[in-house]
Amino acid sequence: MWKKIFDWLDERLGLVDLYKNLLDRPEPQGNWWNTLGSASLFLFIMQAVTGIFLTVYYTPSPDHAYDSINYIMNGVAFGWLIRGIHHWGATLMVIVVFVHMLRVFFTASFKYPREMTWLIGVGLFLLTLGMGFTGYLLPWNQKSYWATTVGTQIAGTVPFLGDFILKALRGGSNLSALTLQRFFAAHIWMLPAALAGLIGAHLYLIIKHGESHFPTKDD
Amino acid sequence: MPDNELNRRDFIKVTTGIVGGLIGAAIGLPAISYLLDPAFKSGGKEAWIPVGKIADMEIGRPYPFSFTRVQVNGWERTSTSHGGFAIRKSEDPKDIVILNSRCTHLGCTVNWKDDAQAFLCPCHDAKFSEEGMVLDGPPPRPLDRYADFRLTDDGILEIFYKES
Numbered sequence: 001m002w003k004k005i006f007d008w009l010d011e012r013l014g015l016v017d018l019y020k021n022l023l024d025r026p027e028p029q030g031n032w033w034n035t036l037g038s039a040s041l042f043l044f045i046m047q048a049v050t051g052i053f054l055t056v057y058y059t060p061s062p063d064h065a066y067d068s069i070n071y072i073m074n075g076v077a078f079g080w081l082i083r084g085i086h087h088w089g090a091t092l093m094v095i096v097v098f099v100h101m102l103r104v105f106f107t108a109s110f111k112y113p114r115e116m117t118w119l120i121g122v123g124l125f126l127l128t129l130g131m132g133f134t135g136y137l138l139p140w141n142q143k144s145y146w147a148t149t150v151g152t153q154i155a156g157t158v159p160f161l162g163d164f165i166l167k168a169l170r171g172g173s174n175l176s177a178l179t180l181q182r183f184f185a186a187h188i189w190m191l192p193a194a195l196a197g198l199i200g201a202h203l204y205l206i207i208k209h210g211e212s213h214f215p216t217k218d219d
Numbered sequence: 220m221p222d223n224e225l226n227r228r229d230f231i232k233v234t235t236g237i238v239g240g241l242i243g244a245a246i247g248l249p250a251i252s253y254l255l256d257p258a259f260k261s262g263g264k265e266a267w268i269p270v271g272k273i274a275d276m277e278i279g280r281p282y283p284f285s286f287t288r289v290q291v292n293g294w295e296r297t298s299t300s301h302g303g304f305a306i307r308k309s310e311d312p313k314d315i316v317i318l319n320s321r322c323t324h325l326g327c328t329v330n331w332k333d334d335a336q337a338f339l340c341p342c343h344d345a346k347f348s349e350e351g352m353v354l355d356g357p358p359p360r361p362l363d364r365y366a367d368f369r370l371t372d373d374g375i376l377e378i379f380y381k382e383s
Contacts, residue, residue, distance in 0.1 A: 046246075053250055057293065067294035075293065077256040078249035085246070 021207060028213045033107075036100035037206070040124075043093040044199065047131075048192065050086040058138070060184035062177050065140035090132055097128045108219075109212040117205040120198050127195045134187040140180060148183070149175050257293075267369070267377040270305055270317070274374055278307045281331045281338075281349065283320075290382060302328060303365060304338075305376060306349060312370055317378055318351045319363040329362070338362065 010016055027034070057076060059068040072079035101121060104110055110118035137148040152175070156166030171178030225233070252259075268286050276282040285302035302320040320328050320338075327342035337354055338347040345356030352361050367379035 049246075049250075053253060056254060059294075064294055071294040076253055077259070078253045079256075081246075081249050082253050 025207065025210065028211055031214055033103045034211060034214075036096055036103055040093065040097045040100055041199065041203075043089055043096055044195065046089050047086060047093060050082050050089065051188065051192075053082050054086055055188060060138065060180055062140060062180060065138065065180060069139050090135060094128055094132055097125050101125055107212065107215055114205070114209055114212065117202060117209065120202045120205070124195065124198050124202060127191055127198065130191050131187060131195070134183040134191065137180060137183045138187065145175065148179065152179075263382045265379070265381045268380050269371075270303075270368075270376045270378055272374055273307075273312050273370060273376050276305055276307050276376070278309065279349075281306045281318075283331065286380075288380070288382065301380075303378075304331060315368065315376070316350060317365040317368055317376075318347075319365065321363065322358060323353075323360050323362060324356070324358040 006015075054072065057068055057072045057079070059065060069083070072083050074080075104118065104121065133148075133151060137144045152166055152169045155169055156162045158165055167173060169179075169182075170176070171182045266288075270284045270286075271282060281304035283302065283304055285300060287298050287300050289296055289298045304318045304320060306316045306318070308314040308316065318338075320330075322329050322340040322342065322345055324340065324343055324345050327340050329338040329340045329345070329347060331337075332339050335346070336349065338349075338351070339345070340347075340356065340358075343357050345358045346354040347358070347362050348354050350361075351364065365378040365380075369377050369379075371377060
């Protein structure tokens with residue numbers, strides 16, 4: 001009975017092919033350093049899920065942002081857990097993505113034919129940092145307010161364009177409700193959309209080219 | 220290899236499935252309770268609100284009172300004002316009618332007018348008797364009553380209030 005249903009679905013969806021190509025790929029000799037990409041993907045999914053849950057209670061307005069997070073931490077069942085995972089997962093994701101990048105660099109896995117995988121990966125790393133930067137402001141506490149003041153100020157030191165970049169980031173000359181709102185929009189819509197798209201391309205290329213062998217002493 | 224033994228591949232698959240399931244449950248179940256949390260909270264705080272000294276209330280003359288309640292929804296505080304009239308019918312301290320001053324038509328506040336001997340609503344000229352009955356105007360029903368009240372030992376009239 002179940003087999004019949006599965007066969008019917010498989011014939012139309014190609015489930016077995018999908019499984020073989022996505023999860024049953026041949027791998028070079030196992031190495032834990034090669035799991036960092038999957039770990040990054042897992043963390044991205046965790047951040048997406050917990051982030052979506054946080055928006056249920058979070059309010060991106062200077063009047064309510066701090067109080068709403070206070071409420072998530074103290075008033076909602078398991079709010080501390082959901083925000084805790086999102087908070088620590090963010091730090092962990094930056095670390096894991098960076099170490100993944102180092103691994104690819106030191107094993108020379110970025111070479112032909114994987115140059116595009118590498119370049120897209122660089123984009124993914126920058127987007128991850130962008131997520132960290134925009135997410136840091138959202139609690140709207142002293143630390144996040146001043147960190148963003150400093151961060152945007154640094155971006156503002158670019159020669160000639162600096163003032164324009166600063167205003168574009170802050171949504172004006174000052175850190176204000178507009179800054180919080182645009183950081184929120186970037187954090188939950190623009191950057192995740194770009195991340196998801198580039199992750200798709202990154203994964204496609206990994207499946208297309210397979211994973212690179214670990215270099216031996218002779219290489 | 221005998222059939223009843225797990226091979227390495229299957230062991231990895233099963234272990235991955237179990238660990239994945241555990242992680243999923245450890246996060247999924249709290250996540251559900253996080254989402255549904257407001258539905259599990261018992262709303263409607265109750266309180267006994269002091270209205271005034273019974274000694275200050277003249278028999279047969281409506282005694283106005285008002286109070287403010289602060290309702291906390293999540294991180295937002297809303298304060299609402301409530302008001303009413305306590306009317307002693309006789310010397311018996313239990314013989315009291317306590318009316319809500321919110322007009323039953325559209326919610327304006329009614330005022331006691333001595334010369335009319337009635338509660339008048341400024342919005343649509345509704346008129347209520349001292350008992351709260353509709354005498355004139357559009358209201359669909361008499362003024363609401365605070366039915367639960369008590370007297371404290373030092374002679375203070377208190378009404379029972381429950382948030383909706």
